[in-house]
Amino acid sequence: MNLDSLFKPKSIAVYGAxxxxxxxxxxxxxxxxxxxxxxxxxxxxxxxxxxxxxxVARLDRPVDLALISVPGERVEVAVADAAAAGTGAAIVLSxxxxxxxxxxxxxxxxxxxxxxxxxxxxxxxxxxGVVSHLGADRWLNxxxxxxxxTVAGGLSxxxxxxxxxxMFFGHMRDRGLGxxxxxxxxxxxDVGINxxxxxxxxxxxxxxxxMFVEGFGxxxxxxxxxRRITAKKPVIVLKAGKMAAGAxxxxxxxxxxxxxxxxxxxxxxxxxxxxASDSESFFDAMDAAAAGxxxxPGNIAVVTISGGPSVLAADACERAGFKLPALSAATxxxxxxxxxxxxxxxxxxxxxPQCPVANFxxxxxxxxxxxxxxxxxxxxxxxxLTPFGVGVARGVAATGKATAAFVLDAPGxxxxxxxxxxxxxxxxxxxxxxxxxxx
Amino acid sequence: MKTLSEWESKRRLAGxxxxxxxxxxxxxxxxxxxxxxxxxxxxxxxxVAHKTEGGLVRFNIDGQTVGPAWDELAAAGDGAxxxxxxxxxxxxxxxxxxxxxxxGPLVTIGIGGIAAEIFGDVVAILAPPEAGExxxxxxxxxxxxxxxxxxxxxxxxVEALARVVDGVAKLLLDDEAVAEIDCNPVMVCQGRPVVVxxxxxxxxxxx
Numbered sequence: 001m002n003l004d005s006l007f008k009p010k011s012i013a014v015y016g017a018x019x020x021x022x023x024x025x026x027x028x029x030x031x032x033x034x035x036x037x038x039x040x041x042x043x044x045x046x047x048x049x050x051x052x053x054x055x056v057a058r059l060d061r062p063v064d065l066a067l068i069s070v071p072g073e074r075v076e077v078a079v080a081d082a083a084a085a086g087t088g089a090a091i092v093l094s095x096x097x098x099x100x101x102x103x104x105x106x107x108x109x110x111x112x113x114x115x116x117x118x119x120x121x122x123x124x125x126x127x128x129g130v131v132s133h134l135g136a137d138r139w140l141n142x143x144x145x146x147x148x149x150t151v152a153g154g155l156s157x158x159x160x161x162x163x164x165x166x167m168f169f170g171h172m173r174d175r176g177l178g179x180x181x182x183x184x185x186x187x188x189x190d191v192g193i194n195x196x197x198x199x200x201x202x203x204x205x206x207x208x209x210x211m212f213v214e215g216f217g218x219x220x221x222x223x224x225x226x227r228r229i230t231a232k233k234p235v236i237v238l239k240a241g242k243m244a245a246g247a248x249x250x251x252x253x254x255x256x257x258x259x260x261x262x263x264x265x266x267x268x269x270x271x272x273x274x275x276a277s278d279s280e281s282f283f284d285a286m287d288a289a290a291a292g293x294x295x296x297p298g299n300i301a302v303v304t305i306s307g308g309p310s311v312l313a314a315d316a317c318e319r320a321g322f323k324l325p326a327l328s329a330a331t332x333x334x335x336x337x338x339x340x341x342x343x344x345x346x347x348x349x350x351x352x353p354q355c356p357v358a359n360f361x362x363x364x365x366x367x368x369x370x371x372x373x374x375x376x377x378x379x380x381x382x383x384x385l386t387p388f389g390v391g392v393a394r395g396v397a398a399t400g401k402a403t404a405a406f407v408l409d410a411p412g413x414x415x416x417x418x419x420x421x422x423x424x425x426x427x428x429x430x431x432x433x434x435x436x437x438x439x
Numbered sequence: 440m441k442t443l444s445e446w447e448s449k450r451r452l453a454g455x456x457x458x459x460x461x462x463x464x465x466x467x468x469x470x471x472x473x474x475x476x477x478x479x480x481x482x483x484x485x486x487v488a489h490k491t492e493g494g495l496v497r498f499n500i501d502g503q504t505v506g507p508a509w510d511e512l513a514a515a516g517d518g519a520x521x522x523x524x525x526x527x528x529x530x531x532x533x534x535x536x537x538x539x540x541x542x543g544p545l546v547t548i549g550i551g552g553i554a555a556e557i558f559g560d561v562v563a564i565l566a567p568p569e570a571g572e573x574x575x576x577x578x579x580x581x582x583x584x585x586x587x588x589x590x591x592x593x594x595x596x597v598e599a600l601a602r603v604v605d606g607v608a609k610l611l612l613d614d615e616a617v618a619e620i621d622c623n624p625v626m627v628c629q630g631r632p633v634v635v636x637x638x639x640x641x642x643x644x645x646x
Binding site for chain 1: 539541542543545547559561562563564565569572576579
């Protein structure tokens with residue numbers, strides 16, 4: 001399905017900005033849309049300009065994208081106006097439709113009929129809109145979000161919840177991750193998660209796809225689409241509503257034991273989709289995918305100067321099914337020369353804070369070079385000796401071995417890791433779990 | 440929802456590995472079956488739900504006891520008695536099928552036994568399963584090591600188990616009216632799955 005006019009519009013019409021009160025949501029939307037250089041027009045019954053942007057009473061030429069944020073009872077007129085002008089796609093951000101009951105559902109059905117008759121795609125209603133990187137420093141912000149990421153990258157995200165979109169942007173900002181596309185599908189009256197997923201699968205700019213899902217709609221179509229995509233790029237799904245009671249009492253053991261979520265798990269497994277169990281693990285998996293941690297390593301070295309947290313990491317490794325093998329004899333004898341006699345050279349490998357600063361780099365490089373090791377969890381709590389970070393960075397550069405880190409109060413170490421693209425996580429366990437996500 | 444009897448359910452689920460069994464419509468038929476089999480059988484009332492809870496399953500029925508057992512169970516049920524070769528199992532599984540509103544027909548494999556519902560250790564697979572998908576899905580079970588052989592015992596014949604699962608999937612796919620299927624228990628005897636009891640639930644359009 002072609003959603004180019006949705007994600008890569010060259011011209012935009014905004015319905016719903018007020019000529020007298022710039023604080024309205026519609027004015028936020030207009031301001032957001034106009035912030036990405038492009039051809040933006042406001043539609044308003046009387047005004048000639050709104051907030052400095054040209055306004056017309058009716059759309060008199062085709063545009064790629066219409067953003068509709070008028071009160072519910074006026075949405076149908078706006079959709080019809082956009083459709084009549086030959087608009088490529090319309091996003092209805094306004095609420096008060098299928099989510100409210102049968103009457104709202106009937107109006108929503110009419111919006112879809114108007115759009116389809118004109119060959120216009122319809123997103124929403126009841127959604128937060130679209131954000132998309134248009135190239136260089138140009139962004140489409142066709143959303144109510146006043147603060148969107150400004151770092152371009154390969155992560156794209158489709159959400160059935162607008163508010164979770166806000167959590168996603170917050171996370172992107174906190175971690176400095178790069179965004180490609182964001183779409184809030186709302187009631188999915190026409191364009192649903194499957195359509196968006198299909199387009200993102202073919203989008204060369206999108207390297208990783210995250211989805212927040214409440215319901216899959218046509219689940220088999222989802223499996224077919226997702227399966228084709230996961231062969232080339234990771235898809236990570238957070239499914240909300242796992243515990244909801246079944247619609248009907250089951251007549252058999254099978255019906256009662258399988259529960260609601262078993263079908264989702266079966267589908268995601270067949271499609272090769274990574275399932276996140278909660279929002280934390282969703283964001284960790286997105287981070288891991290952004291850092292290119294594509295293969296789940298088998299044999300892990302936990303490298304540290306911090307005893308307790310590294311033991312927690314080792315415990316998490318065991319739970320996640322990783323092995324913590326002994327290093328080879330050659331590596332151990334090299335480490336003996338570089339570290340204090342009381343350094344623990346099992347696994348976790350505790351180089352100790354007393355390790356001569358200059359030796360961190362060759363010691364960590366030696367661990368990376370050990371053929372017994374496929375991946376590294378690096379733990380550093382509060383010993384801000386930059387060479388620890390440099391050692392990890394060089395190890396990754398030399399071997400490409402999957403690495404996740406937990407760093408606390410060591411900004412110099414963290415900066416070295418960040419430069420090398422090594423992802424840091426909020427706890428030792430979450431670093432391990434991100435590696436285990438196998439994105 | 441309409442529940443088929445065990446005997447009818449097994450006829451619908453054609454080709455699964457069942458114990459030697461007979462729906463005995465008379466006392467004489469029952470006595471003849473036990474004599475021919477030459478070993479004790481289990482006798483179950485027919486056309487009754489929750490047979491175990493109702494005390495309508497009798498074990499170790501032999502040539503002496505089959506007559507009185509038939510009389511009693513026939514009267515408690517629909518007039519016939521299901522007699523089956525008694526199976527000794529090292530493991531009990533539950534194989535099932537159901538329909539999900541979004542994903543359509545699914546099959547399930549779970550660890551059975553009296554604690555089955557407490558542990559809820561079950562994995563679902565979109566029906567029909569693809570080649571190798573049953574074997575791969577078994578790893579999702581918390582108790583998957585039970586299937587690899589208990590205390591040096593034989594491992595479950597995964598291919599034979601996959602054929603049971605395929606049979607359940609086939610009925611779901613062939614007959615839209617089938618809402619749920621339970622093969623419970625599937626007894627594993629020397630690694631071979633035997634479907635000891637089965638239940639097919641039809642969606643008859645009613646509430």
